[in-house]
Amino acid sequence: MFRLPGVFAVAIFGLLSVAPASAAPAAPQTVTAGDVLRGHFVQARQLQGFAKPLKSEGSFVLAPGRGLIWHNEKPFDNTAIITAGGILQLANGREAMRLSASKLPGLAQLYGVLSAALSGNTGPLQQTFVVTQTTNEDGWRVELKPLDSGKQAMSQIKRLVLTGSRYVDGVEVERTSGDVDRITFSSHKITKSDLTPNEMAQLKAAAK
Amino acid sequence: MIRRVGAIVWILAIVAAVAYLGIRLASGVTLESNILALLPRQERDASVQRASDRLANSLSQRFGFLVGSRSPEKAIAAAHILSSALKQSGTVTAFSSTIDQDAQKKMGAAYFPYRSGLLSEADRADLKAGRAEALKDRAMASLYGVGGMADSRLMARDPFFLLPSYLLSLPTSQTRLTVDGDVLTVQDGGITYVLVSGDLSGAPYALDFQKTFHKVVAEAETRMKAAAPDLTLIRTGAVFYAHDAANEALDETTVIGIASLVGTMALILIVFGGIRPIMLDALAIGSGVLCAFLGTLLVFGQVHVLSLLFGVSLIGISVDYSLQYFCEYFDPGAPDSVTRLKRVLPGLAIGLATTLIGYCTLLLAPFPGLKQVATFSVIGLSVSCFTVMLCYPLFDRHRPYQPGNRFVRFAAKHWALWEAKSTMAVGLRIILILALAAMAAGGIAKFKTDDDVHHFQSLSPDLKHQETEFARLSGTPAGTQFLLVRAANEEALLQKEERLDATLLRLKKNGAIADFTSVAQYVPSVARQSENRALVRDRLFAPHLAGYLSEIGYDGTPDYPTPKGFLTPGTLPNAGPFALVKLLDVSGAGEAAHVLLLGDVRDAGAVKAAISGTSDVRFVSLADDWSALFAEYRQYAIALLALSVALMFPLLAFRYGLVRAMRVLAPSLLAVVVAPLIATLAGVPFTFFNAMALILVLSVGVDYSVFCAETGGERKPVTTLAIALAALGTILAFGMLALSRVFAVHAFGMTMLIGIFIAWLFAPAAGDNARRK
Numbered sequence: 001m002f003r004l005p006g007v008f009a010v011a012i013f014g015l016l017s018v019a020p021a022s023a024a025p026a027a028p029q030t031v032t033a034g035d036v037l038r039g040h041f042v043q044a045r046q047l048q049g050f051a052k053p054l055k056s057e058g059s060f061v062l063a064p065g066r067g068l069i070w071h072n073e074k075p076f077d078n079t080a081i082i083t084a085g086g087i088l089q090l091a092n093g094r095e096a097m098r099l100s101a102s103k104l105p106g107l108a109q110l111y112g113v114l115s116a117a118l119s120g121n122t123g124p125l126q127q128t129f130v131v132t133q134t135t136n137e138d139g140w141r142v143e144l145k146p147l148d149s150g151k152q153a154m155s156q157i158k159r160l161v162l163t164g165s166r167y168v169d170g171v172e173v174e175r176t177s178g179d180v181d182r183i184t185f186s187s188h189k190i191t192k193s194d195l196t197p198n199e200m201a202q203l204k205a206a207a208k
Numbered sequence: 209m210i211r212r213v214g215a216i217v218w219i220l221a222i223v224a225a226v227a228y229l230g231i232r233l234a235s236g237v238t239l240e241s242n243i244l245a246l247l248p249r250q251e252r253d254a255s256v257q258r259a260s261d262r263l264a265n266s267l268s269q270r271f272g273f274l275v276g277s278r279s280p281e282k283a284i285a286a287a288h289i290l291s292s293a294l295k296q297s298g299t300v301t302a303f304s305s306t307i308d309q310d311a312q313k314k315m316g317a318a319y320f321p322y323r324s325g326l327l328s329e330a331d332r333a334d335l336k337a338g339r340a341e342a343l344k345d346r347a348m349a350s351l352y353g354v355g356g357m358a359d360s361r362l363m364a365r366d367p368f369f370l371l372p373s374y375l376l377s378l379p380t381s382q383t384r385l386t387v388d389g390d391v392l393t394v395q396d397g398g399i400t401y402v403l404v405s406g407d408l409s410g411a412p413y414a415l416d417f418q419k420t421f422h423k424v425v426a427e428a429e430t431r432m433k434a435a436a437p438d439l440t441l442i443r444t445g446a447v448f449y450a451h452d453a454a455n456e457a458l459d460e461t462t463v464i465g466i467a468s469l470v471g472t473m474a475l476i477l478i479v480f481g482g483i484r485p486i487m488l489d490a491l492a493i494g495s496g497v498l499c500a501f502l503g504t505l506l507v508f509g510q511v512h513v514l515s516l517l518f519g520v521s522l523i524g525i526s527v528d529y530s531l532q533y534f535c536e537y538f539d540p541g542a543p544d545s546v547t548r549l550k551r552v553l554p555g556l557a558i559g560l561a562t563t564l565i566g567y568c569t570l571l572l573a574p575f576p577g578l579k580q581v582a583t584f585s586v587i588g589l590s591v592s593c594f595t596v597m598l599c600y601p602l603f604d605r606h607r608p609y610q611p612g613n614r615f616v617r618f619a620a621k622h623w624a625l626w627e628a629k630s631t632m633a634v635g636l637r638i639i640l641i642l643a644l645a646a647m648a649a650g651g652i653a654k655f656k657t658d659d660d661v662h663h664f665q666s667l668s669p670d671l672k673h674q675e676t677e678f679a680r681l682s683g684t685p686a687g688t689q690f691l692l693v694r695a696a697n698e699e700a701l702l703q704k705e706e707r708l709d710a711t712l713l714r715l716k717k718n719g720a721i722a723d724f725t726s727v728a729q730y731v732p733s734v735a736r737q738s739e740n741r742a743l744v745r746d747r748l749f750a751p752h753l754a755g756y757l758s759e760i761g762y763d764g765t766p767d768y769p770t771p772k773g774f775l776t777p778g779t780l781p782n783a784g785p786f787a788l789v790k791l792l793d794v795s796g797a798g799e800a801a802h803v804l805l806l807g808d809v810r811d812a813g814a815v816k817a818a819i820s821g822t823s824d825v826r827f828v829s830l831a832d833d834w835s836a837l838f839a840e841y842r843q844y845a846i847a848l849l850a851l852s853v854a855l856m857f858p859l860l861a862f863r864y865g866l867v868r869a870m871r872v873l874a875p876s877l878l879a880v881v882v883a884p885l886i887a888t889l890a891g892v893p894f895t896f897f898n899a900m901a902l903i904l905v906l907s908v909g910v911d912y913s914v915f916c917a918e919t920g921g922e923r924k925p926v927t928t929l930a931i932a933l934a935a936l937g938t939i940l941a942f943g944m945l946a947l948s949r950v951f952a953v954h955a956f957g958m959t960m961l962i963g964i965f966i967a968w969l970f971a972p973a974a975g976d977n978a979r980r981k
Binding site: 043045046047049050051053054056070072076078080089091096097099109111170175177178 | 296342345346348349351352353359360361363364376386395406761763764
């Protein structure tokens with residue numbers, strides 16, 4: 001009835017950093033533990049019954065093995081921190097909602113898939129999705145369809161499409177409800193662990 | 209001639225009984241191994257009893273495994289091997305570790321129509337405090353958030369996503385486990401553990417079931433090791449403890465039984481020589497134990513392994529009667545079987561009478577287990593004694609030994625110790641008494657009682673360790689503590705639980721409890737549901753819905769109906785988390801009652817204080833209740849001990865007169881007082897089981913004094929030899945019990961060992977040195 005599409009999060013989370021290198025890359029640019037990937041996102045959710053897409057944008061920080069900080073800046077300020085321990089939402093810097101992983105199907109798979117994706121191994125993804133990968137001169141395109149739509153975490157997902165070159169540039173999620181989410185990423189930057197004290201505190205708070 | 213007919217009838221009766229026992233055994237016998245089955249069921253409050261039973265039962269049906277491996281895939285594969293093996297074997301009714309999607313759907317379907325009345329505690333507090341904006345902001349965050357936490361279908365039916373918020377606020381039992389696909393896992397120290405847990409289909413204390421379950425697990429473990437060579441298997445559940453305990457008790461029964469039988473036989477062989485005394489002895493012991501087993505089975509329908517354990521020790525006591533008889537071989541004045549029997553008959557009769565008095569007082573104890581032990585013993589001892597009286601004259605062709613046998617000469621010294629007027633004997637007597645007094649004084653200083661049921665139950669440190677690991681890894685507090693909440697009807701009861709919420713939240717905040725689970729959390733009272741509906745309508749929808757919808761650009765009209773009826777416990781399906789709700793309902797006739805589970809109670813005092821002002825709410829702790837019961841019955845056993853003395857005394861006074869009766873009782877009374885004190889020095893605290901042992905020390909010890917009181921003159925050495933052999937036999941049996949790993953049995957054995965030794969040592973002091981029969 002109410003499910004958090006953990007698999008979807010897994011897919012973005014994992015493949016944010018899986019990107020074939022070179023001009024028309026076929027090998028992924030890996031973000032290893034200790035590295036930090038930062039970037040900008042724009043999300044447009046086309047939901048049934050809504051006149052226009054729900055648009056939001058902001059920045060994200062991915063620290064493999066630690067978590068993902070999703071900072072919405074527009075239309076309002078809101079931060080979601082996703083870790084193996086659960087999800088923490090901050091509104092205006094204060095805790096607005098906390099969900100432990102014990103209540104969140106799929107979240108635990110996140111790190112397994114993430115590490116697999118980082119090492120360029122799509123094996124774990126193939127256990128849950130039919131993976132179709134194509135390459136052209138602009139970059140690559142990966143289409144993921146759930147193998148078993150009967151699985152609870154899968155039942156909402158119809159199709160995931162990821163596009164990119166060095167990094168993942170776009171994610172499109174189609175749901176069985178007819179809703180479509182489109183996220184575009186830009187300004188990717190990989191650095192050696194330079195999490196700010198605030199970011200570290202946020203990740204720690206969410207993993208609690 | 210009459211004697212011969214009597215003996216033959218008696219033997220035929222025993223043969224018939226043994227044959228019948230064989231038939232019963234062949235058709236299978238229920239051996240009970242739950243130590244709590246020994247406890248009385250006399251809780252005066254029927255609801256508390258029902259709640260305790262229900263919970264104890266349900267807890268004992270549960271089992272849990274954590275299947276660990278460094279490789280998550282291998283851990284999952286191994287867990288799958290285990291769960292499918294368990295499923296196939298039919299030993300499991302339901303798995304609680306698999307995410308039952310069907311149950312989740314049923315749960316959603318049951319809640320969905322009533323969603324307008326279901327609010328999480330936090331959301332309610334926000335609405336009541338006028339912070340509806342916070343709920344709107346959260347809904348916006350869900351809509352705009354990463355990965356789209358909310359979709360259009362939910363939006364159309366629950367625009368502020370209040371039902372998901374409510375569902376997520378429901379208590380979860382395993383706080384550290386995460387949902388990973390369709391299994392629950394936890395990572396710790398680089399190892400991934402997968403949970404396999406559920407409910408057993410059979411009784412964990414039934415030996416047959418244990419055996420089957422154990423076999424299935426052992427076979428699965430072999431295959432799991434093949435799938436995951438670095439397998440770690442952590443298990444928890446009453447069934448493992450019960451299996452361990454039953455194995456232990458059965459092993460010990462066998463070892464103790466054989467050891468005491470062999471020891472006794474060896475004694476007889478050494479002292480009396482020849483095969484005939486051994487055959488006669490085996491006849492007495494065998495007829496006693498087998499008839500006792502049959503009698504217990506007939507009376508109770510099943511036999512508790514502890515009765516069996518204590519019962520087998522009877523070998524050591526029932527042999528006393530034959531020993532008395534055989535020792536007459538050393539008496540030149542008793543050349544034939546009829547004279548021998550005539551000589552020992554008064555002693556045997558009084559000995560049996562006093563022993564039976566001791567055991568019969570056990571029958572008065574309202575302990576089902578003790579009744580069994582007592583029944584077993586009364587039948588066994590009577591049959592053994594009658595076998596001696598009826599059959600021995602028929603088979604005994606033994607010629608008397610020549611006087612001056614070395615055993616007799618040696619045994620004579622025991623009597624001399626208490627009779628001789630020499631300085632050395634007097635000095636020895638004084639030293640003995642002083643040493644005993646010194647040890648007793650030392651014991652008084654350290655004396656302490658122990659009634660903690662945990663100490664009696666927990667056997668295997670390995671299993672205990674696994675249980676602790678399981679609780680730590682899964683975050684499942686092993687709780688046997690709860691509140692029993694009662695009211696006139698269900699609605700009033702749910703309201704009462706809701707009023708308790710604030711108290712419990714405060715206790716949780718203070719750390720007195722880790723968590724709590726109530727029926728009202730899953731099914732709010734009708735009053736609470738209508739209040740929630742009004743809150744949502746007046747404080748959220750009326751002021752904020754239109755603005756919210758236009759802000760996010762929603763065109764449609766959300767469907768958020770208010771149904772006529774309300775959600776009630778009766779309308780819930782018995783699936784998934786709702787099965788728990790059904791379990792917690794312990795309502796009886798004319799009264800509604802719910803169990804309110806408390807997770808990990810760290811400060812029982814604070815909980816008791818917090819609910820002290822609330823009527824019809826009671827704090828129940830199963831382990832504490834059992835411990836209190838053991839304390840109560842420890843005192844009860846002491847009272848039984850006094851009763852035994854009171855019942856024996858008139859019998860002894862009738863035969864020996866007041867003063868000599870006191871002398872006959874004195875050695876046993878001394879043993880009863882001093883034995884527990886010396887046991888304390890040996891590190892055994894005084895428990896209910898020690899108290900029970902004292903009753904036996906008294907009844908067996910009095911036998912020795914009686915035999916001494918019945919004898920005189922030249923027969924004294926023969927009698928001391930007989931009681932020395934008797935005491936040795938008893939110590940052979942109970943001394944072995946002292947070696948038991950089962951704490952209760954160990955305590956029992958130690959007390960017996962020390963008590964019997966003292967009673968034997970002082971027994972000749974009861975003899976009348978001037979009297980010659």
